[in-house]
Amino acid sequence: MPRAGAFIHSDEIERYHYPPECPFKTERAAMTRTILHSMGLYICDNTCEMAPRPATEKELLLFHEPEYLEALRRISKGDFRADDLYRGIGTSDTPVFADLYPYAELAAGATLVGAELILSGKADFAFNPSGGYHHAFAAAAGGFCYINDVVIACKILEAKGRRVLCLDLDAHHGNGTQAAFYGDPDVFTVSFHESGKTLFPWGGFENEIGENRGFGYNVNVPLPAGTDDDTFVFAFGEIVPPLLNAYKPDVIVLEIGMDILSVDPLTHLSMTNNAIADTLPLLVKCGIPLLAVGGGGYHPEHTARGWALAWTILCGNEPDAAGTIGMGGMFLGNAEWSAGLWDGRIYATDENKIAVRSQVENTVTAIRATVFPIHRINVQ
């Protein structure tokens, strides 16, 4: 039986936008759908499109404070007050706009639809490209995020007795998600991201490994600016398979921010979508149900193309590169995209590569020394 999957999207969610000057473009989800549809890779025998629904108040309260939700609703209706700045709202990264609450509630609900499909066994994998708001805290917004759909989905899965591995591959540290589960061993949070030395939210270091019962159940792999695909794939291979084997999650929640790409205007990594193409199959092959969400990605076209590639991999439907020459570019009018959905690989110069690699090797060694023994992983 092929694995059953759902792409969570609808015409309704396409109606909502952040203010035009904001680099966060909700349009990326629709663009992903358009690319896939144009290439005949969107819906196959074993996959379907599912419409999101708004998250309910009860679901939002699984993580967020009632006063914070009330403030979001009030602000969305045009009543912004000075003290809302203390809730992290009203900055250039968390603008005030009319669509704020209806969009945030629908985008979060989209992730919860995916979680429901996985819990019911109707889907083995689901992808909500409109999800991944990992910077939202219980009572504070941050980094374009108001409602943390990732946390709420993990809490719902956890409440149904599932052991959850929450793997965040966005270029930014998943700080809101880490905070939610820092003391909780039933949701194991792992974040690969550009180091907090050079990027918002300025944290997520390798010595942050959880507390109390959750000690050892939070892993951060900070990557230096300039990290390329090879070094990312190396770090992923050293950390993720041993943790998967030891923890044996029932569900993987995966955030695939495409702000890892070298073309991203807000980040400083030197990666391409091959980094995802080289690692995602490992998660698919392990056969654990997988709930994927989008996240960051501030070059909209490249982000959509990366998510289109990720969806084809989740579907086990990777197009033959030779058979789709030029198609990804053709449908989006970008002649540079001569290899279909795949980016051209970027090869770092030797000097940069050696500097970055040795820093990442040190990080991996530190994690293997501190976290692996807690899970009785034999470190050779």
Ligand SMILES: [Zn+2]
């Ligand atoms: Zn990001």
